[in-house]
Amino acid sequence: MSQQTEQAYLASYNIKDYDTCLTTVDSVLFTVLNGELYTLLVRRANHPYLAYWGLPGGFIDVQRDVDLTACANRHLAEKTGIIPPYLEQVCSTGSKTRDPRGWSTTVTYYALMAHIQCTTDIDSVDDVQWLPATQALQMELAFDHKQMIEQALERLKQKALYSLVPVYALPETFTLSELQQLHEVILGKSIQSKSFRRRIELANVLEETGELSTQKGKGKRPALYRVKTGAADYRFMRNLEH
Amino acid sequence: MSQQTEQAYLASYNIKDYDTCLTTVDSVLFTVLNGELYTLLVRRANHPYLAYWGLPGGFIDVQRDVDLTACANRHLAEKTGIIPPYLEQVCSTGSKTRDPRGWSTTVTYYALMAHIQCTTDIDSVDDVQWLPATQALQMELAFDHKQMIEQALERLKQKALYSLVPVYALPETFTLSELQQLHEVILGKSIQSKSFRRRIELANVLEETGELSTQKGKGKRPALYRVKTGAADYRFMRNLEH
DNA sequence: GCAATAGTGTCTTTCAGACAGTATTAA
DNA sequence: TTAATACTGTCTGAAAGACACTATTGC
Numbered sequence: 001m002s003q004q005t006e007q008a009y010l011a012s013y014n015i016k017d018y019d020t021c022l023t024t025v026d027s028v029l030f031t032v033l034n035g036e037l038y039t040l041l042v043r044r045a046n047h048p049y050l051a052y053w054g055l056p057g058g059f060i061d062v063q064r065d066v067d068l069t070a071c072a073n074r075h076l077a078e079k080t081g082i083i084p085p086y087l088e089q090v091c092s093t094g095s096k097t098r099d100p101r102g103w104s105t106t107v108t109y110y111a112l113m114a115h116i117q118c119t120t121d122i123d124s125v126d127d128v129q130w131l132p133a134t135q136a137l138q139m140e141l142a143f144d145h146k147q148m149i150e151q152a153l154e155r156l157k158q159k160a161l162y163s164l165v166p167v168y169a170l171p172e173t174f175t176l177s178e179l180q181q182l183h184e185v186i187l188g189k190s191i192q193s194k195s196f197r198r199r200i201e202l203a204n205v206l207e208e209t210g211e212l213s214t215q216k217g218k219g220k221r222p223a224l225y226r227v228k229t230g231a232a233d234y235r236f237m238r239n240l241e242h
Numbered sequence: 243m244s245q246q247t248e249q250a251y252l253a254s255y256n257i258k259d260y261d262t263c264l265t266t267v268d269s270v271l272f273t274v275l276n277g278e279l280y281t282l283l284v285r286r287a288n289h290p291y292l293a294y295w296g297l298p299g300g301f302i303d304v305q306r307d308v309d310l311t312a313c314a315n316r317h318l319a320e321k322t323g324i325i326p327p328y329l330e331q332v333c334s335t336g337s338k339t340r341d342p343r344g345w346s347t348t349v350t351y352y353a354l355m356a357h358i359q360c361t362t363d364i365d366s367v368d369d370v371q372w373l374p375a376t377q378a379l380q381m382e383l384a385f386d387h388k389q390m391i392e393q394a395l396e397r398l399k400q401k402a403l404y405s406l407v408p409v410y411a412l413p414e415t416f417t418l419s420e421l422q423q424l425h426e427v428i429l430g431k432s433i434q435s436k437s438f439r440r441r442i443e444l445a446n447v448l449e450e451t452g453e454l455s456t457q458k459g460k461g462k463r464p465a466l467y468r469v470k471t472g473a474a475d476y477r478f479m480r481n482l483e484h
Numbered sequence: 485g486c487a488a489t490a491g492t493g494t495c496t497t498t499c500a501g502a503c504a505g506t507a508t509t510a511a
Numbered sequence: 512t513t514a515a516t517a518c519t520g521t522c523t524g525a526a527a528g529a530c531a532c533t534a535t536t537g538c
Contacts, residue, residue: 020257021257047246096308103307105265105302105310177517194519220509220515220517237499436493436527436529437526463490464489480525480527
Protein backbone atom coordinates (compact mmCIF):
# COMPACT_ATOMS: atom_id res chain seq x y z
CA MET A 1 0.00 0.00 0.00
CA SER A 2 2.81 2.37 0.82
CA GLN A 3 4.23 1.71 -2.64
CA GLN A 4 1.29 3.46 -4.28
CA THR A 5 1.03 7.17 -4.75
CA GLU A 6 -1.43 8.89 -2.44
CA GLN A 7 -3.60 9.68 -5.44
CA ALA A 8 -3.82 6.03 -6.46
CA TYR A 9 -4.54 5.01 -2.88
CA LEU A 10 -7.37 7.50 -2.56
CA ALA A 11 -8.83 6.54 -5.92
CA SER A 12 -9.03 2.92 -4.87
CA TYR A 13 -10.15 3.61 -1.32
CA ASN A 14 -13.69 2.64 -0.49
CA ILE A 15 -14.85 2.89 3.06
CA LYS A 16 -17.31 0.06 2.48
CA ASP A 17 -14.40 -2.34 2.09
CA TYR A 18 -13.81 -2.05 5.83
CA ASP A 19 -15.66 -2.98 8.99
CA THR A 20 -16.72 0.41 10.15
CA CYS A 21 -18.85 1.75 12.96
CA LEU A 22 -21.92 3.91 13.30
CA THR A 23 -21.39 7.54 14.21
CA THR A 24 -24.14 9.81 15.47
CA VAL A 25 -24.47 13.20 17.11
CA ASP A 26 -27.00 13.70 19.92
CA SER A 27 -27.80 16.84 21.84
CA VAL A 28 -29.24 17.53 25.25
CA LEU A 29 -31.20 20.74 24.85
CA PHE A 30 -31.99 22.56 28.07
CA THR A 31 -34.20 25.50 28.80
CA VAL A 32 -35.77 27.05 31.86
CA LEU A 33 -39.51 27.37 32.42
CA ASN A 34 -41.18 28.50 35.63
CA GLY A 35 -37.92 28.20 37.47
CA GLU A 36 -37.44 24.59 36.43
CA LEU A 37 -34.89 23.06 34.06
CA TYR A 38 -36.47 21.36 31.06
CA THR A 39 -34.96 19.12 28.45
CA LEU A 40 -36.19 18.31 24.95
CA LEU A 41 -37.06 14.72 24.09
CA VAL A 42 -38.20 13.28 20.77
CA ARG A 43 -40.14 10.10 20.18
CA ARG A 44 -38.30 7.70 17.91
CA ALA A 45 -40.09 6.85 14.67
CA ASN A 46 -37.64 4.09 13.71
CA HIS A 47 -35.99 0.97 14.98
CA PRO A 48 -34.16 0.40 17.21
CA TYR A 49 -35.94 1.67 20.32
CA LEU A 50 -38.97 2.43 18.15
CA ALA A 51 -41.48 4.65 20.03
CA TYR A 52 -39.07 5.28 22.90
CA TRP A 53 -38.30 8.86 23.87
CA GLY A 54 -34.70 9.90 23.31
CA LEU A 55 -32.44 12.80 22.50
CA PRO A 56 -32.70 14.85 19.32
CA GLY A 57 -29.88 13.78 17.05
CA GLY A 58 -28.91 11.13 14.57
CA PHE A 59 -26.50 10.16 11.88
CA ILE A 60 -24.06 12.47 10.24
CA ASP A 61 -25.24 13.35 6.77
CA VAL A 62 -22.02 13.10 4.82
CA GLN A 63 -23.49 15.27 2.06
CA ARG A 64 -25.05 18.08 4.07
CA ASP A 65 -23.11 18.34 7.33
CA VAL A 66 -19.80 20.13 7.09
CA ASP A 67 -18.72 19.27 10.63
CA LEU A 68 -19.96 17.88 13.95
CA THR A 69 -21.31 21.19 15.22
CA ALA A 70 -23.26 21.69 12.01
CA CYS A 71 -24.67 18.20 12.38
CA ALA A 72 -25.80 18.91 15.96
CA ASN A 73 -27.36 22.21 14.91
CA ARG A 74 -29.14 20.61 11.96
CA HIS A 75 -30.80 17.96 14.11
CA LEU A 76 -31.77 20.58 16.69
CA ALA A 77 -33.14 22.93 14.07
CA GLU A 78 -35.22 20.10 12.62
CA LYS A 79 -36.92 19.73 15.99
CA THR A 80 -37.12 23.30 17.28
CA GLY A 81 -36.98 25.40 14.13
CA ILE A 82 -34.08 27.46 15.45
CA ILE A 83 -30.36 27.24 16.13
CA PRO A 84 -29.79 27.47 19.88
CA PRO A 85 -27.56 30.34 21.06
CA TYR A 86 -25.28 28.08 23.08
CA LEU A 87 -23.92 24.70 22.00
CA GLU A 88 -21.04 22.87 23.62
CA GLN A 89 -19.60 19.42 23.08
CA VAL A 90 -19.75 17.25 26.19
CA CYS A 91 -18.03 14.01 25.28
CA SER A 92 -18.18 11.01 23.01
CA THR A 93 -19.43 7.61 23.99
CA GLY A 94 -18.68 4.58 21.91
CA SER A 95 -18.83 0.86 22.45
CA LYS A 96 -19.57 -2.45 20.86
CA THR A 97 -22.82 -2.82 22.75
CA ARG A 98 -24.60 0.53 23.02
CA ASP A 99 -26.48 0.06 19.75
CA PRO A 100 -27.92 -3.31 18.66
CA ARG A 101 -26.92 -2.55 15.05
CA GLY A 102 -23.23 -2.74 15.91
CA TRP A 103 -20.25 -0.76 17.13
CA SER A 104 -21.54 2.74 17.66
CA THR A 105 -20.10 6.08 18.69
CA THR A 106 -22.10 9.14 19.55
CA VAL A 107 -20.84 12.66 20.09
CA THR A 108 -22.93 14.35 22.76
CA TYR A 109 -23.54 18.08 22.83
CA TYR A 110 -25.60 20.14 25.17
CA ALA A 111 -27.41 23.25 24.10
CA LEU A 112 -29.19 26.07 25.90
CA MET A 113 -32.01 28.22 24.59
CA ALA A 114 -34.90 30.36 25.74
CA HIS A 115 -38.08 28.35 25.98
CA ILE A 116 -40.32 30.98 24.41
CA GLN A 117 -38.41 31.07 21.16
CA CYS A 118 -39.61 27.68 20.02
CA THR A 119 -42.60 26.82 22.13
CA THR A 120 -45.20 27.11 19.35
CA ASP A 121 -43.34 24.87 16.92
CA ILE A 122 -43.03 22.17 19.50
CA ASP A 123 -46.53 22.35 20.90
CA SER A 124 -47.90 21.69 17.44
CA VAL A 125 -46.31 18.27 17.03
CA ASP A 126 -46.65 15.25 19.24
CA ASP A 127 -43.31 13.59 18.75
CA VAL A 128 -41.31 16.33 20.48
CA GLN A 129 -41.78 17.54 24.03
CA TRP A 130 -40.16 19.57 26.76
CA LEU A 131 -39.96 17.65 30.03
CA PRO A 132 -38.54 18.66 33.39
CA ALA A 133 -35.02 17.24 33.45
CA THR A 134 -35.69 15.37 36.69
CA GLN A 135 -38.69 13.69 35.09
CA ALA A 136 -36.76 12.80 31.91
CA LEU A 137 -34.14 11.08 34.06
CA GLN A 138 -36.76 8.78 35.54
CA MET A 139 -37.97 7.54 32.17
CA GLU A 140 -36.66 4.60 30.23
CA LEU A 141 -35.02 6.35 27.31
CA ALA A 142 -33.57 5.01 24.06
CA PHE A 143 -29.96 3.75 24.01
CA ASP A 144 -27.80 5.23 26.80
CA HIS A 145 -29.44 8.61 26.45
CA LYS A 146 -30.19 8.78 30.15
CA GLN A 147 -26.46 8.70 30.96
CA MET A 148 -25.89 11.32 28.32
CA ILE A 149 -28.40 13.66 29.97
CA GLU A 150 -26.66 13.02 33.29
CA GLN A 151 -23.28 13.87 31.79
CA ALA A 152 -24.65 17.03 30.20
CA LEU A 153 -26.22 18.07 33.50
CA GLU A 154 -22.97 17.44 35.31
CA ARG A 155 -21.12 19.62 32.80
CA LEU A 156 -23.74 22.36 33.13
CA LYS A 157 -23.40 22.14 36.92
CA GLN A 158 -19.65 22.68 36.70
CA LYS A 159 -20.20 25.64 34.39
CA ALA A 160 -22.70 27.13 36.85
CA LEU A 161 -19.98 27.07 39.52
CA TYR A 162 -17.48 29.16 37.60
CA SER A 163 -19.20 30.82 34.64
CA LEU A 164 -22.44 32.47 33.56
CA VAL A 165 -23.10 30.02 30.74
CA PRO A 166 -26.55 29.09 32.09
CA VAL A 167 -27.73 32.58 31.11
CA TYR A 168 -28.26 31.25 27.59
CA ALA A 169 -31.23 29.24 28.84
CA LEU A 170 -33.03 32.50 29.58
CA PRO A 171 -34.85 34.83 27.19
CA GLU A 172 -33.03 37.77 25.66
CA THR A 173 -33.76 40.00 28.62
CA PHE A 174 -33.98 38.68 32.15
CA THR A 175 -33.56 39.74 35.75
CA LEU A 176 -30.67 38.85 38.00
CA SER A 177 -33.07 37.01 40.29
CA GLU A 178 -34.15 34.81 37.42
CA LEU A 179 -30.53 34.05 36.59
CA GLN A 180 -29.72 33.33 40.22
CA GLN A 181 -32.73 31.05 40.54
CA LEU A 182 -31.58 29.17 37.43
CA HIS A 183 -28.11 28.67 38.89
CA GLU A 184 -29.72 27.46 42.10
CA VAL A 185 -31.84 24.93 40.22
CA ILE A 186 -28.83 23.64 38.32
CA LEU A 187 -26.65 23.43 41.41
CA GLY A 188 -29.43 22.13 43.65
CA LYS A 189 -28.56 24.59 46.39
CA SER A 190 -29.19 28.21 47.25
CA ILE A 191 -26.70 30.96 46.54
CA GLN A 192 -26.08 34.16 48.51
CA SER A 193 -27.48 36.84 46.26
CA LYS A 194 -24.81 39.29 47.37
CA SER A 195 -22.06 36.93 46.21
CA PHE A 196 -23.83 36.21 42.97
CA ARG A 197 -24.32 39.89 42.11
CA ARG A 198 -20.75 40.79 43.10
CA ARG A 199 -19.43 38.15 40.70
CA ILE A 200 -21.66 39.36 37.89
CA GLU A 201 -20.44 42.93 38.35
CA LEU A 202 -16.84 41.74 38.37
CA ALA A 203 -17.29 39.59 35.27
CA ASN A 204 -18.72 42.50 33.31
CA VAL A 205 -20.45 40.22 30.81
CA LEU A 206 -24.02 41.38 31.38
CA GLU A 207 -25.46 44.81 30.71
CA GLU A 208 -28.56 46.56 31.99
CA THR A 209 -31.13 47.24 29.32
CA GLY A 210 -32.22 50.33 31.25
CA GLU A 211 -35.74 48.92 31.49
CA LEU A 212 -37.45 47.44 34.50
CA SER A 213 -39.39 44.21 34.37
CA THR A 214 -43.04 44.70 33.47
CA GLN A 215 -44.02 41.54 35.29
CA LYS A 216 -46.75 42.40 37.79
CA GLY A 217 -46.22 41.30 41.34
CA LYS A 218 -45.37 42.37 44.80
CA GLY A 219 -42.04 43.95 45.55
CA LYS A 220 -39.53 46.17 43.83
CA ARG A 221 -39.53 45.90 40.06
CA PRO A 222 -36.26 44.28 39.03
CA ALA A 223 -33.90 45.66 36.40
CA LEU A 224 -33.62 43.82 33.11
CA TYR A 225 -30.28 42.63 31.75
CA ARG A 226 -29.00 41.14 28.55
CA VAL A 227 -25.79 39.22 27.81
CA LYS A 228 -22.83 40.88 26.14
CA THR A 229 -21.07 38.96 23.41
CA GLY A 230 -18.35 36.69 24.71
CA ALA A 231 -20.16 36.04 27.99
CA ALA A 232 -19.84 32.30 27.44
CA ASP A 233 -16.05 32.45 27.70
CA TYR A 234 -15.82 34.27 31.02
CA ARG A 235 -14.39 32.10 33.77
CA PHE A 236 -14.33 33.05 37.45
CA MET A 237 -11.13 32.25 39.30
CA ARG A 238 -13.04 30.91 42.30
CA ASN A 239 -15.94 28.46 42.33
CA LEU A 240 -19.14 28.93 44.21
CA GLU A 241 -19.45 26.55 47.13
CA HIS A 242 -20.73 23.13 46.30
CA MET B 243 -39.64 0.36 8.38
CA SER B 244 -41.60 1.05 11.52
CA GLN B 245 -44.01 -1.69 10.46
CA GLN B 246 -41.30 -4.35 10.96
CA THR B 247 -40.42 -5.88 14.26
CA GLU B 248 -37.14 -4.73 15.74
CA GLN B 249 -35.75 -8.21 15.21
CA ALA B 250 -36.57 -8.15 11.49
CA TYR B 251 -35.13 -4.67 11.17
CA LEU B 252 -31.87 -5.67 12.81
CA ALA B 253 -31.61 -8.84 10.76
CA SER B 254 -31.88 -6.86 7.55
CA TYR B 255 -29.72 -3.97 8.73
CA ASN B 256 -26.34 -3.64 7.07
CA ILE B 257 -24.23 -0.62 7.81
CA LYS B 258 -22.66 -0.86 4.37
CA ASP B 259 -26.01 0.07 2.81
CA TYR B 260 -25.48 3.61 4.09
CA ASP B 261 -23.08 6.44 3.46
CA THR B 262 -21.08 6.34 6.60
CA CYS B 263 -18.05 8.12 7.93
CA LEU B 264 -14.63 7.19 9.21
CA THR B 265 -14.13 7.09 12.96
CA THR B 266 -10.74 7.06 14.62
CA VAL B 267 -9.29 7.52 18.09
CA ASP B 268 -6.06 9.51 18.53
CA SER B 269 -4.14 10.25 21.69
CA VAL B 270 -1.73 12.94 22.74
CA LEU B 271 0.67 11.24 25.11
CA PHE B 272 2.64 13.58 27.35
CA THR B 273 5.53 12.97 29.65
CA VAL B 274 8.14 15.08 31.39
CA LEU B 275 11.89 14.76 30.81
CA ASN B 276 14.55 17.12 32.13
CA GLY B 277 11.90 19.59 33.17
CA GLU B 278 10.42 19.76 29.70
CA LEU B 279 7.08 18.47 28.41
CA TYR B 280 7.41 15.85 25.70
CA THR B 281 4.84 14.33 23.42
CA LEU B 282 4.90 11.05 21.53
CA LEU B 283 4.75 11.09 17.74
CA VAL B 284 4.63 8.18 15.31
CA ARG B 285 5.64 8.15 11.68
CA ARG B 286 2.80 7.09 9.40
CA ALA B 287 3.44 3.95 7.38
CA ASN B 288 0.32 4.32 5.23
CA HIS B 289 -1.54 6.77 3.04
CA PRO B 290 -2.78 9.38 3.53
CA TYR B 291 -0.02 11.56 4.97
CA LEU B 292 2.43 8.70 4.37
CA ALA B 293 5.74 9.30 6.20
CA TYR B 294 4.37 12.31 8.09
CA TRP B 295 4.64 12.33 11.86
CA GLY B 296 1.34 12.22 13.69
CA LEU B 297 -0.43 11.09 16.82
CA PRO B 298 -0.61 7.47 17.94
CA GLY B 299 -4.10 6.23 17.16
CA GLY B 300 -6.20 4.87 14.39
CA PHE B 301 -9.40 3.12 13.50
CA ILE B 302 -11.67 1.42 15.94
CA ASP B 303 -11.31 -2.33 15.63
CA VAL B 304 -14.93 -3.43 15.84
CA GLN B 305 -13.85 -6.93 16.81
CA ARG B 306 -11.26 -6.19 19.48
CA ASP B 307 -12.14 -2.81 21.01
CA VAL B 308 -14.96 -2.88 23.52
CA ASP B 309 -15.19 0.90 23.82
CA LEU B 310 -13.41 4.15 22.96
CA THR B 311 -11.13 4.10 25.98
CA ALA B 312 -10.05 0.56 25.18
CA CYS B 313 -9.33 1.63 21.62
CA ALA B 314 -7.17 4.55 22.81
CA ASN B 315 -5.31 2.30 25.22
CA ARG B 316 -4.77 -0.36 22.58
CA HIS B 317 -3.16 2.07 20.15
CA LEU B 318 -1.02 3.55 22.93
CA ALA B 319 0.06 0.13 24.15
CA GLU B 320 1.06 -0.84 20.61
CA LYS B 321 3.49 2.09 20.59
CA THR B 322 4.75 2.22 24.15
CA GLY B 323 4.21 -1.29 25.44
CA ILE B 324 2.28 -0.06 28.46
CA ILE B 325 -1.12 1.38 29.40
CA PRO B 326 -0.59 4.94 30.64
CA PRO B 327 -1.75 5.67 34.20
CA TYR B 328 -3.84 8.66 33.17
CA LEU B 329 -6.11 8.90 30.14
CA GLU B 330 -8.78 11.53 29.57
CA GLN B 331 -10.99 12.31 26.63
CA VAL B 332 -10.47 15.81 25.26
CA CYS B 333 -13.00 16.26 22.47
CA SER B 334 -14.08 14.97 19.11
CA THR B 335 -13.34 16.63 15.81
CA GLY B 336 -15.22 15.70 12.69
CA SER B 337 -15.70 17.25 9.31
CA LYS B 338 -16.09 16.58 5.64
CA THR B 339 -12.59 17.78 4.85
CA ARG B 340 -10.18 16.72 7.57
CA ASP B 341 -9.39 13.40 5.87
CA PRO B 342 -9.03 13.07 2.10
CA ARG B 343 -10.78 9.69 2.23
CA GLY B 344 -14.05 11.30 3.24
CA TRP B 345 -16.13 12.48 6.18
CA SER B 346 -14.05 11.68 9.23
CA THR B 347 -14.44 11.97 12.96
CA THR B 348 -11.69 11.49 15.50
CA VAL B 349 -12.02 11.22 19.24
CA THR B 350 -8.99 12.81 20.89
CA TYR B 351 -7.64 11.67 24.22
CA TYR B 352 -4.64 12.86 26.14
CA ALA B 353 -2.58 10.60 28.32
CA LEU B 354 0.16 11.10 30.88
CA MET B 355 2.92 8.68 31.81
CA ALA B 356 6.39 8.57 33.30
CA HIS B 357 9.06 8.73 30.63
CA ILE B 358 11.26 6.08 32.11
CA GLN B 359 8.62 3.38 31.99
CA CYS B 360 8.75 3.04 28.22
CA THR B 361 11.93 4.66 27.09
CA THR B 362 13.72 1.46 26.03
CA ASP B 363 10.86 0.19 23.88
CA ILE B 364 10.68 3.44 22.03
CA ASP B 365 14.38 4.02 21.56
CA SER B 366 14.61 0.67 19.77
CA VAL B 367 12.29 1.58 16.93
CA ASP B 368 12.60 4.45 14.50
CA ASP B 369 8.96 5.18 13.76
CA VAL B 370 8.11 6.40 17.27
CA GLN B 371 9.75 9.28 19.08
CA TRP B 372 9.37 11.57 22.05
CA LEU B 373 9.66 15.22 21.06
CA PRO B 374 9.42 18.39 23.16
CA ALA B 375 5.82 19.56 22.80
CA THR B 376 6.94 22.99 21.61
CA GLN B 377 8.97 21.37 18.86
CA ALA B 378 6.14 19.05 17.82
CA LEU B 379 3.89 22.07 17.42
CA GLN B 380 6.27 23.60 14.90
CA MET B 381 6.26 20.56 12.63
CA GLU B 382 3.91 19.85 9.79
CA LEU B 383 1.95 16.94 11.19
CA ALA B 384 -0.55 14.56 9.60
CA PHE B 385 -4.22 15.61 9.38
CA ASP B 386 -5.20 18.24 11.98
CA HIS B 387 -3.05 16.60 14.63
CA LYS B 388 -1.34 19.87 15.44
CA GLN B 389 -4.64 21.40 16.55
CA MET B 390 -5.35 18.28 18.55
CA ILE B 391 -2.07 18.66 20.44
CA GLU B 392 -2.95 22.30 21.08
CA GLN B 393 -6.36 21.32 22.43
CA ALA B 394 -4.84 18.65 24.65
CA LEU B 395 -2.27 21.12 25.97
CA GLU B 396 -4.99 23.65 26.67
CA ARG B 397 -6.93 21.04 28.63
CA LEU B 398 -3.82 20.03 30.56
CA LYS B 399 -3.19 23.70 31.31
CA GLN B 400 -6.65 24.10 32.79
CA LYS B 401 -6.13 20.97 34.88
CA ALA B 402 -2.82 22.34 36.15
CA LEU B 403 -4.69 25.40 37.45
CA TYR B 404 -7.11 23.50 39.65
CA SER B 405 -5.90 19.91 40.05
CA LEU B 406 -2.79 17.78 40.46
CA VAL B 407 -3.44 15.71 37.34
CA PRO B 408 -0.02 16.55 35.84
CA VAL B 409 1.55 14.39 38.55
CA TYR B 410 0.82 11.37 36.36
CA ALA B 411 3.52 12.52 33.96
CA LEU B 412 6.11 11.93 36.71
CA PRO B 413 7.68 8.66 37.82
CA GLU B 414 6.18 6.75 40.72
CA THR B 415 8.14 8.76 43.27
CA PHE B 416 9.00 12.40 42.78
CA THR B 417 9.79 15.55 44.71
CA LEU B 418 7.46 18.49 45.19
CA SER B 419 9.94 20.69 43.34
CA GLU B 420 9.72 18.41 40.33
CA LEU B 421 5.94 18.57 40.44
CA GLN B 422 5.97 22.33 40.80
CA GLN B 423 8.41 22.69 37.93
CA LEU B 424 6.12 20.55 35.78
CA HIS B 425 3.14 22.74 36.59
CA GLU B 426 5.23 25.78 35.76
CA VAL B 427 6.21 24.34 32.39
CA ILE B 428 2.60 23.52 31.56
CA LEU B 429 1.32 26.90 32.68
CA GLY B 430 4.23 28.83 31.21
CA LYS B 431 4.64 30.86 34.37
CA SER B 432 6.22 30.52 37.79
CA ILE B 433 4.26 29.54 40.88
CA GLN B 434 4.89 30.58 44.48
CA SER B 435 6.19 27.43 46.07
CA LYS B 436 4.49 28.29 49.36
CA SER B 437 1.09 28.44 47.64
CA PHE B 438 1.78 25.25 45.75
CA ARG B 439 2.78 23.29 48.84
CA ARG B 440 -0.12 24.66 50.89
CA ARG B 441 -2.55 23.44 48.24
CA ILE B 442 -0.95 20.01 48.12
CA GLU B 443 -1.21 19.66 51.87
CA LEU B 444 -4.85 20.74 51.76
CA ALA B 445 -5.70 18.36 48.91
CA ASN B 446 -4.25 15.41 50.80
CA VAL B 447 -3.75 13.37 47.62
CA LEU B 448 0.01 12.86 47.87
CA GLU B 449 1.90 10.97 50.53
CA GLU B 450 5.53 11.05 51.59
CA THR B 451 7.38 7.85 50.92
CA GLY B 452 9.59 8.56 53.94
CA GLU B 453 12.66 8.49 51.72
CA LEU B 454 14.76 11.40 50.55
CA SER B 455 15.85 11.81 46.97
CA THR B 456 19.14 10.08 46.22
CA GLN B 457 19.90 12.50 43.40
CA LYS B 458 23.32 14.04 44.03
CA GLY B 459 23.55 17.81 43.92
CA LYS B 460 23.88 20.91 45.95
CA GLY B 461 21.26 21.86 48.48
CA LYS B 462 18.94 20.13 50.88
CA ARG B 463 17.87 16.66 49.80
CA PRO B 464 14.16 16.81 48.95
CA ALA B 465 11.55 14.41 50.29
CA LEU B 466 10.01 11.90 47.90
CA TYR B 467 6.26 11.63 47.40
CA ARG B 468 3.88 9.32 45.62
CA VAL B 469 0.26 9.79 44.55
CA LYS B 470 -2.61 8.34 46.52
CA THR B 471 -5.40 6.68 44.59
CA GLY B 472 -8.09 9.08 43.49
CA ALA B 473 -5.67 11.98 43.14
CA ALA B 474 -6.91 12.61 39.60
CA ASP B 475 -10.36 13.54 40.83
CA TYR B 476 -9.33 16.18 43.36
CA ARG B 477 -10.41 19.66 42.36
CA PHE B 478 -9.30 22.85 44.10
CA MET B 479 -11.97 25.48 44.64
CA ARG B 480 -9.67 28.26 43.52
CA ASN B 481 -7.45 28.42 40.47
CA LEU B 482 -3.85 29.41 40.50
CA GLU B 483 -3.30 32.78 38.88
CA HIS B 484 -3.03 32.73 35.14
C1' DG C 485 32.82 29.66 54.78
C1' DC C 486 29.57 30.15 50.14
C1' DA C 487 26.15 28.89 46.79
C1' DA C 488 22.27 26.31 45.81
C1' DT C 489 18.20 24.00 46.65
C1' DA C 490 14.27 22.63 50.01
C1' DG C 491 11.11 24.09 52.84
C1' DT C 492 8.58 27.48 56.52
C1' DG C 493 6.45 31.78 58.81
C1' DT C 494 3.66 35.33 58.27
C1' DC C 495 1.70 39.44 56.31
C1' DT C 496 -1.22 41.12 52.60
C1' DT C 497 -4.84 40.69 49.22
C1' DT C 498 -8.81 38.93 47.07
C1' DC C 499 -13.19 37.38 46.98
C1' DA C 500 -17.02 34.22 48.70
C1' DG C 501 -20.33 33.57 52.76
C1' DA C 502 -23.37 35.50 56.15
C1' DC C 503 -26.71 38.46 57.29
C1' DA C 504 -28.71 42.73 58.54
C1' DG C 505 -30.30 46.75 56.48
C1' DT C 506 -32.65 49.85 52.83
C1' DA C 507 -35.76 50.53 48.59
C1' DT C 508 -39.78 49.88 45.98
C1' DT C 509 -43.88 47.79 44.73
C1' DA C 510 -49.09 45.55 45.26
C1' DA C 511 -52.78 44.88 48.10
C1' DT D 512 -49.35 49.44 56.93
C1' DT D 513 -47.71 44.98 55.70
C1' DA D 514 -45.67 41.55 52.99
C1' DA D 515 -42.85 40.50 49.37
C1' DT D 516 -39.27 41.03 46.37
C1' DA D 517 -34.93 43.65 44.84
C1' DC D 518 -30.88 45.23 46.09
C1' DT D 519 -26.76 47.09 49.25
C1' DG D 520 -23.35 47.53 53.25
C1' DT D 521 -20.22 45.44 55.76
C1' DC D 522 -18.13 42.01 58.60
C1' DT D 523 -15.90 37.42 58.62
C1' DG D 524 -13.22 33.77 56.83
C1' DA D 525 -10.63 30.92 53.53
C1' DA D 526 -7.08 30.55 50.65
C1' DA D 527 -3.71 32.58 47.19
C1' DG D 528 0.37 35.91 46.51
C1' DA D 529 4.63 37.97 48.17
C1' DC D 530 8.67 37.50 50.28
C1' DA D 531 11.81 37.08 54.00
C1' DC D 532 13.38 33.55 56.68
C1' DT D 533 15.57 28.89 58.21
C1' DA D 534 17.52 24.13 56.97
C1' DT D 535 20.48 21.05 54.66
C1' DT D 536 23.55 19.73 51.33
C1' DG D 537 28.17 19.89 48.03
C1' DC D 538 32.07 22.37 47.14
